[in-house]
Structure formats: C-alpha cells, structure tokens
Amino acid sequence: MDRNSNSYTFLFAFLMVAVVACTLAFAATNLQPAQAKNVKEEKMQNILGTVGIETTRDSAATLFNKYIVEQLALDNNGDVRTDVDAFTVDLKKELKKPVEEQAFPLYVADVEGTQYYIVPLRGKGLWDAIWGYVALKDDVNTIKGAVFDHKGETPGLGAEITQGWFKKRFDDEKIMDESGNFIGVSVAKGYQGGENKDDNAVDAIAGATITGDGVTDMISERLKNYLPYFKSKTDVKVAMQ
Amino acid sequence: MAQNKESKKQGLILFLSDTDEREGLLGKKNRKLLSDPLTDNNPITVQVLGICSALAITVQLKPAIVMSLAVMAVMAFSNMIVSALRNLIPSRIRIIVQLVVVAALVILVDQVLRAYAYDVSKQLSVFVGLIITNCIVMGRLEAFALGHGIYKSFLDGIGNAAGYAFILILVAFFRELLGAGKLLGIEIIPEAVYDFGYVDNGLMLLSPMALITVGIIIWVQRSRNRTLIEEN
Numbered sequence: 001m002d003r004n005s006n007s008y009t010f011l012f013a014f015l016m017v018a019v020v021a022c023t024l025a026f027a028a029t030n031l032q033p034a035q036a037k038n039v040k041e042e043k044m045q046n047i048l049g050t051v052g053i054e055t056t057r058d059s060a061a062t063l064f065n066k067y068i069v070e071q072l073a074l075d076n077n078g079d080v081r082t083d084v085d086a087f088t089v090d091l092k093k094e095l096k097k098p099v100e101e102q103a104f105p106l107y108v109a110d111v112e113g114t115q116y117y118i119v120p121l122r123g124k125g126l127w128d129a130i131w132g133y134v135a136l137k138d139d140v141n142t143i144k145g146a147v148f149d150h151k152g153e154t155p156g157l158g159a160e161i162t163q164g165w166f167k168k169r170f171d172d173e174k175i176m177d178e179s180g181n182f183i184g185v186s187v188a189k190g191y192q193g194g195e196n197k198d199d200n201a202v203d204a205i206a207g208a209t210i211t212g213d214g215v216t217d218m219i220s221e222r223l224k225n226y227l228p229y230f231k232s233k234t235d236v237k238v239a240m241q
Numbered sequence: 242m243a244q245n246k247e248s249k250k251q252g253l254i255l256f257l258s259d260t261d262e263r264e265g266l267l268g269k270k271n272r273k274l275l276s277d278p279l280t281d282n283n284p285i286t287v288q289v290l291g292i293c294s295a296l297a298i299t300v301q302l303k304p305a306i307v308m309s310l311a312v313m314a315v316m317a318f319s320n321m322i323v324s325a326l327r328n329l330i331p332s333r334i335r336i337i338v339q340l341v342v343v344a345a346l347v348i349l350v351d352q353v354l355r356a357y358a359y360d361v362s363k364q365l366s367v368f369v370g371l372i373i374t375n376c377i378v379m380g381r382l383e384a385f386a387l388g389h390g391i392y393k394s395f396l397d398g399i400g401n402a403a404g405y406a407f408i409l410i411l412v413a414f415f416r417e418l419l420g421a422g423k424l425l426g427i428e429i430i431p432e433a434v435y436d437f438g439y440v441d442n443g444l445m446l447l448s449p450m451a452l453i454t455v456g457i458i459i460w461v462q463r464s465r466n467r468t469l470i471e472e473n
Binding site: 008028034 | 329330331332333334337338341342345348349352353355356357359360
C-alpha cells in the first residue's frame with residue numbers, strides 16, 4: 001500500500017486513535033481505585049487541617065474517625081436529611097441542583113472537648129473551580145481555620161490560596177458583623193486592616209484579585225445556607241440577610 | 242531451518258539498529274548518544290529548549306526530580322515508539338502522530354502519579370501536562386527518532402532527558418538552598434546561622450532567578466568550552 005495515499009493515511013490515523021484510546025481507558029480503569037483512595041484521604045486531611053490537626057496521608061482515616069464525631073447532611077431549612085451520606089456528597093454535582101434539593105454536608109469535630117463545625121466550600125476561581133473547608137468555633141461566628149484548594153489557578157498568583165500564610169489570615173476572623181448580621185469574610189484588595197479580626201476582611205494576594213473574589217463569594221454563598229441550622233443550635237443572634 | 246533462524250535474527254537486529262552501521266550495545270557511537278546531551282549538546286543550555294518547565298518547577302528539588310523522571314520516561318518511550326513506526330507513519334501526518342504518542346504517554350504518567358505519588362502529582366499539577374508541549378520531546382522525535390533505529394532512539398531519549406534533568410536538578414538545588422535554606426524539604430542551614438542575621442533570599446523562589454541561574458550555568462559552560470560560543 002502506498003504510504004502517501006489518502007486511504008493509507010486515514011487508515012493509519014484511525015487505527016492509531018483506536019489503540020491509544022483502548023490503552024488509556026484500560027489504564028484509567030485500573031488505576032481508579034488507588035486514585036479514589038488518595039482523594040478520600042486528602043479530603044480527610046483537609047477537614048482535619050481546618051481544626052489544626054496536621055496528619056499524614058496514612059493516618060488520616062484513623063484520626064478522622066477519632067475527631068469527627070458527627071457527619072450531617074442538611075437541607076436548606078437547616079433540617080437534617082437522613083437519605084444522604086454527608087461524606088460522599090459531591091458539591092460539584094450538588095451545586096447544579098435547585099437549592100431546595102441540595103444537601104449541605106456539615107462535619108462536627110470534637111477536639112479535646114471543644115466543638116467545631118466544619119463546612120465544605122466550593123466556588124469559582126479565575127480559570128476553574130476552587131474549593132475548601134472552613135471550621136467555625138462553637139459560637140458559629142469565629143473561624144477556627146480554613147483550607148483552600150484549586151483546580152487550575154495560576155501558579156504563584158491564584159494558586160497561592162493553598163499556602164499556609166494565606167490560610168492563616170482567616171484564623172479568628174468573624175463571619176458576622178457586630179449586630180449579628182451574616183456577611184462572611186471578604187478577601188480585600190489593598191487591605192489596611194492589619195491584624196484586625198473584627199472587620200470581616202482579610203488581605204488579598206497581590207495579582208490574584210479574581211481568585212480572591214472567588215474565595216469571598218464561596219464563603220458567603222455556602223455558609224449562608226447553614227444559618228438556619230446554626231440558629232437552631234445556639235443562642236447566637238443570627239439575622240438572615 | 243538453521244539458516245532461516247539466523248536470517249530472522251539478522252532481521253531483528255536490523256530492525257532494532259540502524260541499517261548503515263553495526264556496533265556493540267554500548268559502542269563508542271552509542272555512548273556518545275548518552276553523553277553528548279549532558280555536556281556539549283545539552284538540550285537546555287546549548288539547544289535552549291524546554292526552558293518553560295525549567296523555570297516553573299525548580300523552586301524545590303523534589304518536584305524537579307520527579308519531573309525529570311517523568312520526562313525521561315516519556316522521552317525514552319515516545320522515541321522508541323516513533324522509531325518503531327518510522328517506516329509506517331505517513332509523512333503528511335507525522336507531527337500529529339508524534340503528538341498523539343507523546344500525549345498518550347503523558348496521560349499515562351499523570352494517571353500513574355495520581356495513583357502512586359499523589360502529593361507529588363498535585364505539586365506538578367499542570368506541568369505534567371506541559372510535557373506534551375515540551376520542545377525537547379517533539380524536537381528529538383522529529384530530529385532523531387524518525388531516522389534511527391529503536392535502540393539508538395531509546396538511548397537518545399534517555400540521554401537528552403538526562404541532560405534536561407541535570408540542569409533542572411542543578412537549578413533546583415541552588416534555588417531551594419538559597420531561597421528556602423532547605424534541600425528536599427529538610428532544613429540544611431543551621432538555626433545558628435539565621436540567629437547570626439542570615440536571611441533566605443526570597444528572590445530565588447521567583448521565576449526570574451531560575452532564568453538567571455540557567456544563564457549563569459550557560460556562561461560557565463561556554464567559558465570552559467569555547468567551541469560552543471556562536472560567532473556573530
């Protein structure tokens with residue numbers, strides 16, 4: 001067969017694509033269980049990280065079972081749903097549903113007698129999804145800690161939200177103003193507040209404004225749905241916006 | 242019968258090696274394929290290819306080493322595959338075929354890293370995918386694998402990846418040591434030195450310093466081997 005004929009070229013291309021597709025499909029299917037285990041352990045690591053427990057990947061599952069005393073799935077009225085397993089809720093899919101049908105996972109941690117409420121977050125960065133977890137102290141107003149992650153933010157700019165120094169800025173920030181109205185925490189450009197923990201704002205990353213705005217929106221959008229539940233849990237004055 | 246076997250063996254040797262010359266597995270010419278890219282024909286400092294990843298992942302030693310291994314695997318195998326197919330590939334779509342081969346291998350490497358070296362795969366994130374567009378890989382396929390036997394192409398892939406790795410690891414060594422005072426994440430510079438007033442150079446962690454470091458390496462190399470200096 002002539003190597004320069006059109007039919008040969010088409011045949012070669014067709015066969016090559018078929019072989020490559022089969023090889024990749026085979027590899028992806030076989031490696032799937034190991035990858036899923038990694039993702040699950042990383043999720044546990046992240047959740048524990050918000051309440052200040054640093055773990056290795058191997059010990060994540062053990063410590064998770066030790067410190068996380070409750071895993072709840074809530075509806076948007078703050079009632080507990082029993083038909084959903086909180087840990088397996090995939091926020092990516094959940095966010096596409098109407099708000100009445102969504103399940104809102106909540107993890108309750110007990111660290112040496114202190115209760116913390118951990119809320120998973122998901123939102124949009126500059127290029128792609130960003131997500132994370134934020135832990136609230138038992139006054140459901142003060143942030144104990146936060147972790148963030150991203151799919152495709154710019155390395156050195158938006159991708160810095162995963163760094164410790166950025167996450168630390170959220171420690172002890174309040175999500176409500178002085179009169180108890182919920183406003184979340186905004187990542188503010190040109191922030192002048194220094195170490196002020198009562199102004200509901202933290203310093204943004206230079207060069208990553210849109211990613212920072214994404215973090216701001218993500219925190220207020222997601223936490224807002226948990227207010228009915230928090231209201232029923234404590235006597236903190238929560239005013240719905 | 243015996244003659245048939247002999248001719249089959251001959252055929253296999255011809256398939257694996259080049260038709261025009263015969264030599265031992267690590268004869269002089271084959272050794273050159275491995276050693277040249279490390280020095281006088283280094284893909285980064287002499288051919289100036291693959292600079293993008295050299296800037297991006299040399300902040301720390303660990304991702305630099307993993308990236309080097311990933312590039313080595315991809316280059317050796319893609320060189321071999323393209324060389325094996327060199328008489329079958331229609332020349333009009335050869336670039337596309339090369340890209341598909343490289344992309345498939347890169348996806349494989351990425352999947353394996355995600356399964357068995359998850360933290361590292363997160364660190365490398367986007368850069369594993371960037372191997373596809375790494376000019377060194379495509380350059381060697383086009384310049385070498387299409388015209389040489391499988392074994393020679395394999396050596397060429399390993400050699401060029403090693404040349405790339407050598408520079409990458411060298412740059413990462415200096416950047417992590419001077420920028421963070423660590424190597425492979427372990428504190429190297431003792432606390433006493435910091436107490437004395439020593440400060441890590443944060444500039445080393447930014448991309449421009451990677452370029453300057455590569456520049457210094459190029460300068461040192463050119464001053465030791467004057468034949469590399471281009472005449473204007």
